[in-house]
Amino acid sequence: MSIELRGSDYNFLRETKSKFDEVLTSNSHIRIVDLFSGCGGTSLGAVEAIRTKGLTATISAAVEWDKVTAECFKENFSPDTMLNTDITTLLDGRAGEQLTESERKFQDTCGHVDILLGGPPCQGHSSLNNYSRMNDPKNALYFKMARAAEVLKPEFIFIENVVGAVNDRSGVVQRTIERLQDLGYLISKGVIDCKELGLAQSRKRFILMASKGKSIPSTDSILKKYSLEPKSLSWAIGDLIGSAKSGDIFNEPSKPSKENLERINYLFESNLYDLPNEMRPPCHRDKKHSYNSIYGRLSWDKPSQTLTGGFYNMSMGRYIHPEEKRTLTAHEAARIQGFPDFFNFYPALKRTSLAQIIGNAVPPKLAFSCVMELIEND
Template sequence: MPDGQAFTEVRGADHSYLRMTHRPKQVASRRTIRTVDLFAGCGGTALGIEEACRSLGYRSHIAWAIEVEAAACRVFRDNFAEANLVEDDIRSFLASDVGASLTQVEECLRDEVGPVDLLVGGPPCQGHSDLNNFSRRNDAKNGLYLYMARAAKVFRPSNIIIENVQGLPHDRSGVLKRTLDVLSDEGYHLSHGLVDIARLGVPQRRRRHIVLASRVGPVRDLDDIVRDAECEERDVAWAIKDLSDRTSGSIVDTPSRPSKDNHARMDYLFDNGLFELPNEQRPPCHRDKKQTYTSVYGRMRWDRPSQTITSGFYSMCMGRYVHPERRRTITAHEAARLQFFPDYFKFESAKSRTALARIIGNAVPMKLSYVLARDLLVER
C-alpha cells in the first residue's frame, strides 16, 4: 500500500494494512492535528487518529498523553516516539470537581500543551462492563469518566471522542449524563450511542459506547457515521489464518502453555470435532449449572468473527480463545490482529505475557478511532 494512501479507500486495503511490516510515513502538510490522549493505553486510539490524519492529508502530533500503567507506556513510546507521554495518574493533573475553577496546575498544563484539535480518551471501564458481575455499574473507577469533561474545560479542544463499554449509560452514578451536561454547557455539539465495531470491519464482536463532541459545528449522527463507513463482516480467517504456523522467537508469537487439564480439554475438542466443550468435560465448579458464558472453553471458528478480545485470551477458561485448527489458545500476535493492530506495531517492550495480555485486551481497535476522527476532522 503506497505511503499516504488511505487504507479504507482501496479494495482489500484493510487486509493489507494489518499485514504491513513498516509504518506508513506521515504526509507533508501545512496542517497538524494536535491531540490530547487521556488513559492512552498502548496507543490503539492514537494509531487510529494517526491513520485518519494521514488519509486526510494532515500530520498528526500527540501534544500530551497520559497513562498510568508502566508496560503500556513502554509500548506507547516504542510506537509514538515523538509523543509527549506522561506516565502518571490523571488525578495528579486534573481536579476531581468538574465545575471548579481551574487550578494552577491545570492552567500550567493548558499553557504547556497549547492548542488542542482533538481530545480523546477511554477511561477505565471495568465497573461499567457487563462482563463484571462483582462491581457492575457501581465501581469507584467509574468516576474517572468525568475527567474527560474536566479535560474539556481545561484544554478547550475543538473536538472530543470518548469511548467506553456498552453498559456505561446504566451506571448508577449517572456519569454519562453529568458529562454530557458539562460538555453542552461548554458549548459543544453532541452525538452519542452504541457502535458495533464488527460493522466497521473489525473481526470481533464488540460494542462500545461513544460520545462525540465538537465546538466547530454540529456533529453528525453516530448511526450515520457508522453507516457511511460500514463494510462487510470479517471473520477470524480473514484476520489470522496466515499466522497459524508462524514462529518468530518473539514473545508475541509464542503461545501460552496450557495446564494438563486444559490441554486435555483442547484434545477433546479437536478429537471430537467440537467447538463447544460438553458439560461433563468442564471443571466440576462449571458443571450442572446454567452457563452464562457458553463460549468459555470454546474453540474459535474460521468463518465467524471472534468474541470480544479481553486480557484473558491466553486461557481457554476465560472465553472462546482456542485456535480454530491448532491445539493451543491464540497468540498475542493473533489477538492483536483481531484488535486491528497492524504487524508493524511493536509490543515486545511489554516484556511479560501477563502485561501483553492486559495491554492488548484493554486496547481500543484503531479502526474505531480512525472512522470517528476522520468524520470529525474532515473539512466540509
Template structure:
C-alpha cells in the same frame, strides 16, 4: 492537528486517528498522552516516538478541578504547557472500565473508577478542544455515579460548553475488526462543525466486515523467536478438551466435559469454546491465552491464541510494537485493554473527509472558564 490522549494505554485510539489523518493528508501532532502504568507509556513511546509529551502519571494530576469550577493550579500548568487555549484540536480517552464492565459481576455500578469518566469532561472544559471522543464499555450507560450517571452528566456538561453531543454503542465488527467487541462512544464537536450524529450515520453507511480467517488465517503455523508468536501452554485437562472439540468437530464443550465448578446453569457457553474461521471472534480480553477464559481456542489447532493473533483480532497492524512489555502477562493485558484502532479511524476519517476540520477556528474561552 494537535491531540491529547488521556488513559492512553498503548495508543490504540491514537493509532486510528493517525491512520485517518494520514489518509486525509493531515499532519497529527501528539501534544500529550497520559497513562499511569509505565508498561503502557513505554509501549506508547515506542510506537509514537515523535509525541511531544508522554506522561506516566494519573490523569488527575493534570486535571484535578471540579466540573464547572475555576482552573486549579495544576490545570493552569497543564493548559500553559499545551499552548494557548484552543490549541488542542482533539481530546480522546478511554477511562478504565472495570467499574462498569459486565465481565466484572462483583463490582457494584457505583465505583470510584466511574468518576474518572468525568475527568474527560473536565479536560474539555480546560482545553476547549474542537472534538472530544470518550470511549467506554456499553455498561457505562447503567452507571449511577451520581443520581444522574456519568454519561448523562457528561452529555449535559458538554452541551453547556457549546458542544453538540451524541453517543452510541458501536460494535467494532462493523468497522472492519474481526471481533464482536461493543463499545460506547461519546462524540462531541463544537457547534458549527460536523455534527456528531452525521459522523455516526456515515459510519453506519460504510460498514466493513471481516471474519477471523481474514484476520489471522496466515498466522496458524507462524513460529519464531518473537514472543508474540509463542504458542500458549495448556494443562493436560484443557489439552484433552481441545482434542475432543477437534475430533468431534464441535465448537462448544458439553457440560460434562467442563470442570465441576463450571457445570452450573450460570456458566458461560463460550468458555472452553473453539473459534470459527467464518465469524468474528468474541471480545478479546487479557485471558486470550487460555480456553478457560473464553472462546479462545484456535479453529484448527490444539492451543489458545498467541499474542500476535490477539493483537491482529484487536485490529493492530503487525508493525505495532508490543515488545516493550516486560512479561507475557503484561503484553496480554496491554493487548486486551487496547481499543481497536479502527474505532478512531472510522470516527476521524468521517470527520476529516467531511472536510470541515480544516476550517475549525480556535475557540474563545467559555464563560465558565473565563
C-alpha cells in the same frame, strides 16, 4: 464505497512499516491529546484518519498510568510529552471552578489542542464484571474528560467505553454530556459494533463525540458510510498458521494445564467448537450458566467474540485456535483487535502485561471511522 485504512484493511493489518514520520510532524495541522491512552489504539486510528485527509498531526501529550503500557505508546508514537501518571494528579479541579496550579501546568504542556481522545477505565462498567455491578469508583474517571475539555478547550472530543457505561449508578455519562453541553459542545452518542466496520471481532462500544463546530456526525451516519461485511477470523489471522513458536513472547501461545490440554484435544478429536458440560470443571459444570463460549474453539468462518486480556486462557472465553491445538498468540490477538504488524508491543516483556495491553486496547478502525467524520465536519 467504504473507506478502509490505507485503502485496504487487509493490507493494513500486514503492514510492517509504520510510516508515521509522514504524518507526525512538529509543524502540523492538527494537535492531539490522548488521555487514558492505553498502548495507542485510539491515537493510531486518529492519525490514520488525519493521514487519509492529507493532513499532518502532532501528539502533544499522552497520559497513561500503567508504566509498561505508557512505554508501548511512547515507543510507537514518540509524543511530545508522555505522562506516566494518574490523571487525577493533572486534572484535580472541580467542574466550573478556576483551574488549579496542576491544571494550568498541564494546559501549558499541551498547548493548543484540536482533538481530545480518551478511553477511561471500563472494567467497572463492563457487564462481565459482576463484582462491581456498575458501582466502581474508577467509573468517575469518565467525568475527567469533561474537566479536560474545560482545561484544554479542544475543537473535537472522542470518548470510547463499554456499552455498560451508560448504566453507571452515578450517571457519569449523562453528567459528562451535560457539562460538555454547558461548555458549548454539540454532542453525539451511540453504540458501534466493530464487526460492522469490517473487524474480525464482535466488540460493541459506546461512543461519545463532541464538537465546537456547527454540526456533528451521528453513529448511525458513521455506520452507514463505513459499514463493511463482518470479516472472518481466517481473514484476520489465516496467514499466521504455523507462526506460533516458543522464545518469542509475541508469537508464543500459553502452555495449558494438563486438564485444559485434555479439553483442547477433546474438542479437536470430536470436531466440536463448544465443550460439553461434562468436560468442564465442577465449579463451572455444576452451576447453571449460559457461557457456552468459555472453553470453546474459534471458527475460521466467523468473527471472534469480544477479545479480552484473558485470551491466553481457555477458561476466559472462546480462545482456542480453529486449527492448531492451542490458545491464541499475542500476534493473533493484536490482529483480531485490528493492530497492524508494524505496531510494536515489545516494551511488554511479560505475558500477563502483554495480554492486558492488547485486550484493553481500542480497535484503531473504530477511532479511524469516528475521527474521519469529526474532522470532516470542521
